[in-house]
Amino acid sequence: MSMVERIEFVKGPAGFMLANGEPSGFYNVVTKKPSGITKGEASFSLGSFETYRTTLDLDGKLSKDGKLLYRLNVMGQLKGSHRDFEYNNRYSIVPVLKYQIDNKSSLTLEYTHQFSEMSVIGSNYAFSNNGYADLPRNFTTAEPNLDPTIIHDQSVLGIFEHFFNEKWKLTAQMAYFNYDQVGQSIWPWGISSVDNRSMQRGISVWDALGLNRTGQIFLNGTAQTGGITHNLLGGIDMSKKDYFADFNQGAALGDSTFNIYNPVYGTVPVAEIPTWDRSRSVRERGVNYNSSYSSFYVQDEIKFFQDKLRLTLAGRYTTLKDINPYSGSTDDGKFTPRAGVSYSINKQSSAYFVYDQAFVANPGSDWQGKSFDPITGNNLELGFKKNWMGGRWNSTIAAYRITKNNVLTTDVDHPNPITGQLVYSRQTGQQQVEGVEVDIKGELLPHLDLILNYAYTDAKVTKDSDESVVGNQVPGATKHIQNGWLSYNLPKSALKGLKFSLGYQYQAGRSSWYIFDNSESSLPNYFRLDGGVSYQSGAFGVTVNVNNLLDKYLYSGSPYGEMYYWQTEAGRNARMTVNYRF
Structure with missing residues (x-):
């Protein structure tokens, strides 16, 4: 996150403006770019868990x-x-150069190198035959002498911008991503049904190479036809992704006497830890999945009646290509329209309605090597926005319905025969998500600000090859999410710059990951409280954040065959950061 300027969340069916995405919306990560102002900032942080x-x-x-x-x-x-x-x-190193060619054109080049040395993948899950939250928060299946997983993630981004005049602009941006992982994954082969405590751990190689190329060239500008204003956008969006993975070498780790309720670590000698054949590159020994798309899109936002009424008409034609090592290649193409209307009732209020369709690739294959059909879907959304009390408060309420076809779910009947992990997916029929979202932000009292959000999500399986799951809540969905955040800035005084913050999140009606049958596998309600204190005086600042103030045992998980597995969050923990700007 050190190279990130901000993250933009765009709700609703607007994804195709930037890329080929699903109808529920998208988030856009904006990295730090040169500002033309000579400045700098250094920060130092210490925190829980030897951070x-x-x-x-x-x-x-x-x-x-x-x-x-x-x-x-x-x-x-x-x-x-x-x-x-x-x-x-x-560690990460991110240099960016921007050259202003003339007063109309600029070129930006950004290189990102991220390195990660992390513990064996999969060790962050707990397993039990007896149910969720059956083990302490610090439980792990790992051993202290296992080799780490090493990741090098590199990318190059180039952006060319040219202003023809004050109204028209051309943007061309291209990126190349290289993700290189050398590591391994730990996963249980099972827990004894006799004593419900003896686990046989398994370990497997997990090397991967991801190569992604993406590019966009688009033109946007403004034109007038009589008294009508047109905001026009059109361009080409292309992407090609290769993924090579080797997770097909596996073996037992230790013996089957590992007691999950009284684990003893450090008893597996280094000589007995399996090693992997890496004499060939992951390109040669791994499975290769390849997918690509090409899209042409155009959009016109038409403004009437002095811009009070805005009509958006847009369309995108996308071709998808998927090359599967088992089932060969597939080609699909589809036109997806978009239409929207928004109206400014007055200076403080506006209403909108929007309709969008999606057409997204489903890379990979099932356990038999069969390719998946693309995801198709649509979204209907109706919303109302209003500013209150002279702009001190603003609110948004939106209702929506998202329908997705050809959705993938975890195939629990066909685990990897070598590692035992659930690595395959199966394609189901249809999922439908209906909901209401409310966002409120404003000033409760002078210097005391409040943010409130609520989301009701009714996500159901509406079609499936297994009719018994039709009507079930979609795995991983939560019916009610409500959160709030209070911030208090001290007014002008000797302690000006001191700020207190307190926030919470509450979730109810949580379904489990991947598998959900509307009964015993549901997850309990969730409540987390966080807080912080910060002080900024000129160039110097200090921040203390405390997470999970109530020290609750928080987790998410799912049934897994005869077992349950879950991932815990940390208990009460803190981090202190000191920053200096120069």
Whole structure:
């Protein structure tokens, strides 16, 4: 996150403006770019679980005329966990150059290198035959002498912008991503049904290489036809993804006497820990999945009656190609329209309605090597926005219905024959999600701000090859999510710059991951309270955040064959950060 400027959440069916996405919306990660202002910031953090972190952000000019700008972000972190033998040590280096070619054109180049050395994958899950939350928060299936998983994640982003005039602009952006993982995964082969405590752990290789190329060229601008204004957008969006993975070498780790209720670690000698054949590259020994798409899109936002009424008409034609090592290649194409209307009732209120369709690839294959059909779907959304009390409060309420076809779910009947893990998916019929979302933000009292959000989500399986699950809540869905955040800034005084924050999240009606039958596998209600204190005085600042203030045992999970498995959150934990701007 050290290189991230902000994250933009766009609700509703707007995803195709930026990429080929699902109808529920998207989030856009905006990384830090050169600002043309010479400045910098350094931060140092200490926290629970032996967390040490430092960041440096430099921003400035490389040429006297100000045409060549730079931004450099570096981060280093050593971090443990509330689980034994779990760690995630990272560093990142992100240099960015921007060249202002002339007063109309600019070129930006960004390189990102992220490194991670982390504990064996899968050790962050707890397992039991007897139900959820049956083991302490720090339980792990790992051993202290297991090799780490090493990840190098690199990307290059190029952005060219050209303004033809004040109304029209051309943008071309292309990126290349290279994800290289060398590691292993730990997963139980089972727990004895005799004593419900003796586990046989399994371990397998998990090496992966992901190569993604993506590019967009689009033109946007404004035109007038009589008294009507047109905001036009059109372009090409393309992407190609290759994924090579080797998870097909596995063996037992230790013997079947590992007692989940009284685990003893350090008893598996290094000589007995399995090793993997890496004499060939992962390209040669791994399974290769390849998918790509090409899209052409155009959108016109038409403004009437002095911009009070806005009509949006848009369309996108997408071709998908999937190359499967088992079933060959498939090609699909589809036109997806979009229409929306919004109306400004007055300066404080507006209403909108929007309709969108989606067409998204479903990469991969089932346990028989059969390719999946693309996801298709649509979204209907109706909303109302209003500012209150002279703009001190604003609110949004939206109701929506999302329908998705050809959805993938975990195939629990066909685990990997070598590792025992559930790595295959199956394609079901249809899921429908209906809901209401409410967002309110404003000033309760002078210097006391409040943010409230509520989401009601009725997510159901409406069609499935297994008729017994029709009508069930979609796995992983939560019916009620409500959260709030209070912030108090001290007014002008000797302690100006001191801020207190307190926030919570409440969830009810939680279904389990991947599998849900509307009964015993449901998850309990969830409540988490977090808080923070910060002080900023000129260039110096300090922040203390405390998570899970009530020290609750919080988790999410799912049934897994005859077992249950879940992942715990940390108990009460804190982090202190000191930052200095220069």
